[in-house]
Amino acid sequence: MTADRGRILYVVAGAVVAAGATWWFLAAPPEQGDGDLAQWRESVEQQLPDDGDQEDAGTLTLRPEAEHDVETPVGTTGKYLVSVICRGGPGTTVRVSLSPAGNDSGLGMSCSDYRPPDRFEVGLADMMRLHVVVGEEGPVVFRYSLRRVDG
Structure with a gap:
C-alpha cells in the first residue's frame, strides 16, 4: 500500500512539473527575431542616411523600458x-x-507606424x-542626426 502511494505521488509530481514547464514556455512573450531588427535598422538608415554635412549621427537598438543618453559636443x-x-x-x-531632468516632457514617437523622421531646430552652445x-x-531601433543650420 505504501509503495502504491509513493508511485502515485511521483506520477502526480511529474505531471505537475510537466504542466508547469508547458505553461512556462507557452506564456513567454514572442521574441523579435534578428531579421526584424535588421529590417528596422535598414529602414531608419535609409530614411535618415549619413552624409558629409552631419555633425553626428547614430543608430541604437534599445530594449523595452530602456533609457539612453546621447551627448555630442558641437564646435x-x-x-x-x-x-x-x-x-x-x-x-x-x-x-x-x-x-534627462527638468520640465522637458519631450517628443513622443510611435515606432510601429511608417513615419518620416521628426525634425526640430535647437540652439546649442557646446553640447x-x-x-x-x-x-x-x-525592442526598437532609434536613429538620430545632428546638422548645423547655416545663418
Whole structure:
C-alpha cells in the first residue's frame, strides 16, 4: 500500500512539473527575431542616411523600458537641426527629450507606424544632449542626426 502511494505521488509530481514547464514556455512573450531588427535598422538608415554635412549621427537598438543618453559636443555655438526616427513592432514608442531632468516632457514617437523622421531646430552652445526613453513594448531601433543650420 505504501509503495502504491509513493508511485502515485511521483506520477502526480511529474505531471505537475510537466504542466508547469508547458505553461512556462507557452506564456513567454514572442521574441523579435534578428531579421526584424535588421529590417528596422535598414529602414531608419535609409530614411535618415549619413552624409558629409552631419555633425553626428547614430543608430541604437534599445530594449523595452530602456533609457539612453546621447551627448555630442558641437564646435560652434549656433542653430542646429536634430532629426530622429524609430522603428519597432506593434505598440512600440519612444520619448525623446533634450534633458534627462527638468520640465522637458519631450517628443513622443510611435515606432510601429511608417513615419518620416521628426525634425526640430535647437540652439546649442557646446553640447547636444538627447535623452531617449523606450515604452513598455520593444525592442526598437532609434536613429538620430545632428546638422548645423547655416545663418
